[in-house]
Amino acid sequence: MRYGRLNAEMELGAIEKRLVEIIVNLGYFKGRSRRTSEILAYLCIHTKVKQKMLRKATGYSLGTVSNTLKELRQLGLIRESRDPEGRERLYELVVPLSQQLAYYSIAMNRYFHEWNEFLEKLENELRKNHIAKKKGAEEIRHFINKMRVVISVTADAMRRLQFTKPETQQEVADK
Amino acid sequence: MIAKIARDNLKGFDPEIRQIERDIVTFFKEKGAEFGGKDPMFMTILAYFYVRERLTQQDLQDLSGFSAGTVSKVLHKLVEINVITKGMIPGTHKHLYIMDQPSVVFSQFYLPARRILLKYEDELKQIRVYLIAHASEMPRIRGFSGMLAAVTVLQRSVHLAFTLIAEMKEEAEKQVKK
Numbered sequence: 001m002r003y004g005r006l007n008a009e010m011e012l013g014a015i016e017k018r019l020v021e022i023i024v025n026l027g028y029f030k031g032r033s034r035r036t037s038e039i040l041a042y043l044c045i046h047t048k049v050k051q052k053m054l055r056k057a058t059g060y061s062l063g064t065v066s067n068t069l070k071e072l073r074q075l076g077l078i079r080e081s082r083d084p085e086g087r088e089r090l091y092e093l094v095v096p097l098s099q100q101l102a103y104y105s106i107a108m109n110r111y112f113h114e115w116n117e118f119l120e121k122l123e124n125e126l127r128k129n130h131i132a133k134k135k136g137a138e139e140i141r142h143f144i145n146k147m148r149v150v151i152s153v154t155a156d157a158m159r160r161l162q163f164t165k166p167e168t169q170q171e172v173a174d175k
Numbered sequence: 176m177i178a179k180i181a182r183d184n185l186k187g188f189d190p191e192i193r194q195i196e197r198d199i200v201t202f203f204k205e206k207g208a209e210f211g212g213k214d215p216m217f218m219t220i221l222a223y224f225y226v227r228e229r230l231t232q233q234d235l236q237d238l239s240g241f242s243a244g245t246v247s248k249v250l251h252k253l254v255e256i257n258v259i260t261k262g263m264i265p266g267t268h269k270h271l272y273i274m275d276q277p278s279v280v281f282s283q284f285y286l287p288a289r290r291i292l293l294k295y296e297d298e299l300k301q302i303r304v305y306l307i308a309h310a311s312e313m314p315r316i317r318g319f320s321g322m323l324a325a326v327t328v329l330q331r332s333v334h335l336a337f338t339l340i341a342e343m344k345e346e347a348e349k350q351v352k353k
Contacts, residue, residue: 008312015302016322022295022329029288031217031252040212045325046318075208075215097328101335104210111210118202125195136188140195143226149350150277157342161335 019045035060039068043078044097050088112155119144119151196226200239216241220249224259224274231269257283281347285340292337299330 020041027037038058042049054065069091072078076094083090095103122144126137188196203222207213219239223230230238235246250272253259259274260283274280303326306313313319 008309009316011309012313012316012319012322015306016318018298018302019322019325019329022298025291026295026329026333028252029256030212031214031221031249032212033214036214044329045321047321075212077208077212098324100328101332107210111206114206122195122199131189131191134189134192136192136196139188139226140192140199143199146225146277149347153277153281153343153346153350157339157346160342160346161338 016045035064035068036072039065040072040077040093043091043093047096048090048092050083050090052088054091108155108158112151115147115151119147196223199226216245217249217252220246221253221258224253224272229271229273231264231271233269257287277347281340281344285344288340289337292333292340296330296333296337299326299333302326303330 020038023041023044024034024037027040032040035058038060039054042054042057046053051062051065051069054060054069055062058065060068069078069080073080078091079094081090081092122140126132126140126144131137200219200222203218203225204215207218207221208215216239219241220235223235223238227234232243232246232250235241235250236243239246241249250259250261254261254272258280259272262271262273263269264271275283303323306319306323306326310323
């Protein structure tokens with residue numbers, strides 16, 4: 001029985017390593033470093049973790065783990081809390097992995113809206129007479145047109161997949 | 176301050192336009208982190224490519240203030256995922272990095288991303304099947320339920336990302352035809 005449990009633990013350990021590797025490789029598309037992705041991967045799998053557990057799992061020094069957690073907190077991706085059973089701090093994802101799809105399907109509408117507002121602001125800025133013909137204005141205009149295509153392509157693709165829900169009339173009116 | 180003005184002049188943008196460009200970079204960085212957990216340095220370099228399209232490593236160092244090592248790492252990633260291409264400046268030994276039009280970027284990005292996502296989708300499916308099959312032996316082991324939940328969500332996310340990039344490529348091609 002004990003041997004069976006040990007076997008199962010080893011199997012699970014190997015699966016965890018492979019999962020971490022997959023999450024790290026997927027993080028490459030987000031431009032993340034291996035160190036950041038690795039620590040995020042453990043937070044995805046274990047929900048709440050302590051620095052010492054991360055040090056043991058990743059092999060990074062406590063200083064590296066601590067700095068990475070600080071960076072992730074500043075980016076708003078994780079939060080820190082007090083462990084009720086000890087003196088160590090606990091770290092967890094602000095949006096748990098299990099809720100990420102639902103969260104982003106709502107957040108993406110806001111994302112597209114904020115992008116469109118930002119591009120409109122840039123366009124208004126460029127319309128000002130003293131700026132319109134300055135060096136670099138043409139590049140910014142070109143950037144605006146390009147981003148309109150990128151945002152519209154992404155938003156249309158997401159709507160077609162029903163990843164983001166179409167806005168209700170009330171939501172449109174609220175804007 | 177003098178160095179900053181010199182850098183801006185060197186890159187050919189009027190100071191007021193350069194400020195607009197900085198606002199764009201900040202927006203990229205902030206929204207990239209807020210809505211996708213993307214790396215701020217990666218997003219900074221990406222933003223400069225969206226605005227200027229053709230840049231050398233030195234240009235990026237001057238514009239962003241990042242070290243040669245940081246710029247080099249980000250460029251390597253962007254080339255690897257086919258968001259930019261690397262060429263030579265004729266008559267020099269310098270590399271020039273180029274970002275094409277969005278439709279071209281989507282198409283370039285599509286194949287390698289599809290290959291990677293398909294591979295992981297398949298592997299995650301196998302892991303999930305294995306975990307479910309061994310569920311009776313493992314549930315008391317620390318981390319089992321978290322791992323099963325993570326695999327389930329990742330499998331769905333990878334499938335969604337895979338379908339999404341295919342849709343985006345199709346949409347981008349339609350936009351070009353318009």
